[in-house]
Amino acid sequence: MFFLKKSYAACFIISLLTPFQSYSAESSQTIQKISAMQQWQHLLHYRSHSILGYMESENDSDNFFISEMGKVDPHSELLAEVPLFAMQNQLDNESLQCRFPARYHWLKQFYPDWVDQPCSELSAWKDEIDAHKLTLIFPASYLNSPSSMYGHSLIRLDKEDESKSKLLSYSVNFAANADPTDNELVFSYKGLAGGYPGVVSILPYYAKVNEYSHLEHRDVWEYQLNLTEQEVDQFVNHIWETKETEFDYFFFDENCSYRLLALLDASSERINVADDFSLKAMPIDTIRSLIDSDKVGEVEYRPSSGVMLNQQQEQLSDEQKILAVNIVENVDLINDEEFLSLTSFEQAQVLEISISYLRYLVVKKKQRSPENRKKSLALLSARSKISVQDVFQPIVEPEVRDDQGHLTHRATVALGQQNGDGFIDLGMRIAYHELMDLPDGFIRGGQIEMGALTLRGINKDSTSRDDFSLQLQRFKVINILSLGARDYFQQPISWRVSTGFDRFILEGSDLFAHLDVGGGYSYDLSIKNKDKTSSDYGQIYGLLETRLKASGQFEDDYQLSAGAQIGWLYQGSQWQMKAHGSWLPSVLGDDFDYQDIVLSLGSKLDRNLQIRVEASQQWLTKSGRASDGDSVSLGLNWYF
């Protein structure tokens, strides 16, 4: 690449010596004007530096620029490129036009005299990709991994012929290019701190489908973007420009979603969406942003293997279900009278469920073994002997898409009373969703909160205003809970991790730091009616937990407790209800037992507005003496 840069530099000097168009006063004005245009800045990923205010490109590679000053100076970069783009009689693949086709194409409107130079490599590459439409791919969050709520996004390059398999389309990804020798902690740290370079890559879409649909059991939403052919062409040109270059990669802001938007920005003057994400880019918000600016056409749903297993097993009779599980235990049962007495349609149903179930066991339960491999081949082989097709109803799409759920941030105002004193809570949460939030568009039983702060003003004595005090009530650094309901076939583990600062609701309790970890089971209480509909009675769960607390208010400054939590949760579109209680005796440190009961009721007022009532009671028992505290509150949650 160094050589290439040098050869461009040499050309540049030659072009300076020739009496070329570029250095009249008029053309220098033109260059001044163009270099200040937004599209030029998009094409080179210039962004105004947040603190110092100067322009800087987010691309970190020398070969993304011609001018030595290119990374920080849009004007000198353009000044260096214009004469090179104008050069004629260039060798195939050697001209700057072939290196930066999107810049060339866009600039040509100002320089209509420029002559296209041959770029056979670029043409062959574009023919192979054959992109006519762009589709933004958003893998939805998936059961038992709330972390996936943050998601990922990529862009699929679709062919003109709609009947062509989408699996064979290419897809554009932007990801951190990590060092495989780094361990996981380094990985996390470097990812957050920007220690890895971000690179644009292209993979066949089937590779991503295998990963999302079949390994991670993650539904995928496909948003077709309504760009013109020219814009799509510019997008592909621009992807070419990023080859062998590196961008900054930060998980919170300059991540996959942000960069994809920036790549879209570069492909059309109509598009300017990346700017909305100066602080952090949530993949779901990037989709909302594109929908809001009318860039999204049709939306398609690609169900995961987990959803398919779940919906298809509901179409079996109880006898078929039991048989399907038994067959996985003992494949020879397919030669038994019970199986053979079924119609071939029913046999095919049982076999397909058995196969999906076995695959689930291997993929999700780590039961990969030579024996299971033999079993799956035997079952697949048996299925191949039955010619009946379409033995299940088509998969039903979720009524509400992920992007139609409540927005990412939440502000809360609540009025309440604790131990007889009135209080007002002001809360702010950066992200994302907890079990009592409005559930539409979110995975049931999934919770992930980050950066949730609650300030509480307490009025000790209601007769005078003097006794008003303000305190930090709670700060959730991270709060994850995953309640994956277990059914006949799928048996996820429920788990919880939470860390931050909190208080007891006892009189005079100080802030303590805590880390809670728990695991357990959850079961769906919905009941299938005779008419094939089902009634939702929520889900119950039980977790075994350990909690570590640290604060000067404790003897030895800490307490480690271990116990259990049980609860019931109902997540209706209109009403949300939760009741849970926990009991945690001390294990180490300060010797007190902790018990609580919490009841919550929420109701939807609007897509982004919820009213909520909460009541809780806590008991702390130390050396046989109990003290307790209670609190009730009425609050409004606004999502924005």
Add this chain to the structure above:
Amino acid sequence: MKKIIAGAILAASSTMAFAASPAGCGLGTAVVFKDANEWHEHVLAATTNGTSGNQTFGMTSGTLGCEAANGPLAGVQTFMDNNMDQLAMDVSKGQGETLDALAQIIGVQQSDTSAFNAAMQANFDSMFSAEATSATAYEGMQEAMQTSVELQKYLG
């Protein structure tokens, strides 16, 4: 937690879209359903905003093109190699998106797809035997096509 492996980065090549994976074509991916991350592996990911989506970047860097295979079926084996699990499921049912995609890479015309699907399903056992890899599956598929009047022509 899976690591990101640098791979399939845009690379200019005169004939191919991208650099082919060094693993080449059909080096024997077997039908064994792959396993996924466990719950605890997601905890770290949760703090890093979507890394779980990124981590598999480049893991399956197969391209549609395949330099080792020549002739009209070039690329077919790579596709099979990267889609063995799903392909086995589709072939057993005689239908499915992955089977459709395979037919398209081979160039099977719309009018012959049902013959293709039926031929694949009927020959499941020879494509996916106990020792099946993508290489033997590929051979089994070719043999199945050879015996079909409608499908012979696609073998070139």
